[in-house]
Amino acid sequence: MLGGLARRVTFIDEMKAKDGSLVCVDSGRLFQDPRVEDDAEKVRMNARLMGRVYRRMDVTAVNVGDLELLQGIPFLRDQASQGLNLISANLVDPSTGDAMFPPYVIHTVETVRIAFLGLLASDVGPEITRALGNDAMVAEPIERAQLIVPRLKNKADVVIVLSCLGLEKERELIRKVPGIHFVMGGKEGRFFSKLLKEGDTFIAQSYWAGMYTGRLDLTLRDRVSPFRDAGEKFRIKTEIADLNRRLERIKNVLDEGKNSVLEFTLQKIVKKREQLEEKLESLERSPESGNLFRWQVVPLNDTYREDRDVVDWIRKAGFTENAHQ
Amino acid sequence: MKQISERDKTPLQYAVKSLCLSVLCMLLSSLVTVPSSLAQTVKVTIAQTNNLNGRLFAYKSSG
Numbered sequence: 485m486l487g488g489l490a491r492r493v494t495f496i497d498e499m500k501a502k503d504g505s506l507v508c509v510d511s512g513r514l515f516q517d518p519r520v521e522d523d524a525e526k527v528r529m530n531a532r533l534m535g536r537v538y539r540r541m542d543v544t545a546v547n548v549g550d551l552e553l554l555q556g557i558p559f560l561r562d563q564a565s566q567g568l569n570l571i572s573a574n575l576v577d578p579s580t581g582d583a584m585f586p587p588y589v590i591h592t593v594e595t596v597r598i599a600f601l602g603l604l605a606s607d608v609g610p611e612i613t614r615a616l617g618n619d620a621m622v623a624e625p626i627e628r629a630q631l632i633v634p635r636l637k638n639k640a641d642v643v644i645v646l647s648c649l650g651l652e653k654e655r656e657l658i659r660k661v662p663g664i665h666f667v668m669g670g671k672e673g674r675f676f677s678k679l680l681k682e683g684d685t686f687i688a689q690s691y692w693a694g695m696y697t698g699r700l701d702l703t704l705r706d707r708v709s710p711f712r713d714a715g716e717k718f719r720i721k722t723e724i725a726d727l728n729r730r731l732e733r734i735k736n737v738l739d740e741g742k743n744s745v746l747e748f749t750l751q752k753i754v755k756k757r758e759q760l761e762e763k764l765e766s767l768e769r770s771p772e773s774g775n776l777f778r779w780q781v782v783p784l785n786d787t788y789r790e791d792r793d794v795v796d797w798i799r800k801a802g803f804t805e806n807a808h809q
Numbered sequence: 810m811k812q813i814s815e816r817d818k819t820p821l822q823y824a825v826k827s828l829c830l831s832v833l834c835m836l837l838s839s840l841v842t843v844p845s846s847l848a849q850t851v852k853v854t855i856a857q858t859n860n861l862n863g864r865l866f867a868y869k870s871s872g
Binding site: 488489491492496499503505507508512513514517527533551593594596598644668669671672673688690691692693694695697698699703704705706707784803805 | 857867
């Protein structure tokens with residue numbers, strides 16, 4: 485058993501009880517896709533339920549993604565007025581160019597200010613254009629980020645983009661807009677056991693359909709140093725141990741007779757191990773200073789019981805586990 | 810003790826004023842500017858979700 489909204493609430497509650505400085509965010513595509521569902525009213529009801537649960541979890545920022553736009557601006561405004569913290573830097577009023585929702589939020593933990601900026605892809609299809617009507621338009625995300633991110637320099641110590649752009653566009657964003665520390669994406673819904681890197685910026689995704697939660701632990705010692713992966717040494721050591729086991733097995737087979745394919749594989753593994761050992765040595769030499777992060781993708785499994793209130797809300801809204809959802 | 814003439818007073822007053830102003834500016838800027846170092850290490854945990862697609866229930870298998 486993995487995921488589930490009621491289990492997610494318990495997971496967040498338990499994390500908050502353990503760690504008061506927990507910040508919850510969503511990168512977008514929170515709602516169902518009405519294009520693949522038959523009953524539009526059920527999709528709307530599902531969106532209301534998701535909004536209610538995310539308010540219950542006191543989520544700091546929910547980035548407006550393409551699936552959110554399909555519910556239309558009046559619905560999103562209504563959700564925001566009820567306390568859902570929707571953000572978007574590039575969903576704008578067509579006549580004034582002003583953002584429809586706050587472009588970013590700044591969350592302060594002790595003396596550290598963390599900015600969460602929301603962006604979504606502008607290549608929206610005809611259904612989204614129709615759903616938006618004259619209420620809003622999606623501006624080019626990188627151009628908007630180029631305007632807003634420099635302004636955050638004096639307002640925030642850490643800049644995190646909540647993105648519904650897709651990986652390729654996220655890499656382009658990082659190259660063109662300096663000053664972003666992390667991009668928390670997920671449009672593709674991939675499982676990243678370690679973060680991708682573009683320059684000094686890291687990119688996260690935490691799979692899809694709520695089976696996992698991404699957990700990013702930051703350790704800040706100053707406001708200027710770039711972030712380093714605190715788990716890198718451990719990962720390299722694990723990888724070297726795996727390679728050693730593989731080498732042992734191959735050597736045992738080769739002891740019994742000649743095998744040119746295995747000999748080639750053996751040489752490749754030896755080379756890979758040398759590269760990793762070299763990297764580990766350089767990490768061991770570098771001083772343990774600066775800012776650190778650790779990333780985990782936590783499975784929402786049976787160890788988290790379901791929150792009874794949320795189970796009740798889902799049942800009362802008419803959703804049952806036997807149905808598609 | 811040397812007497813300060815009226816003629817010398819103006820530059821002296823100007824120097825004192827400048828000194829006071831620069832001290833005041835330094836004080837104000839130290840109040841406004843955020844220091845780059847942190848008094849103590851700050852730890853923050855961020856929980857992220859993405860692409861929930863309105864999923865309400867758990868999956869029975871890992872797929």
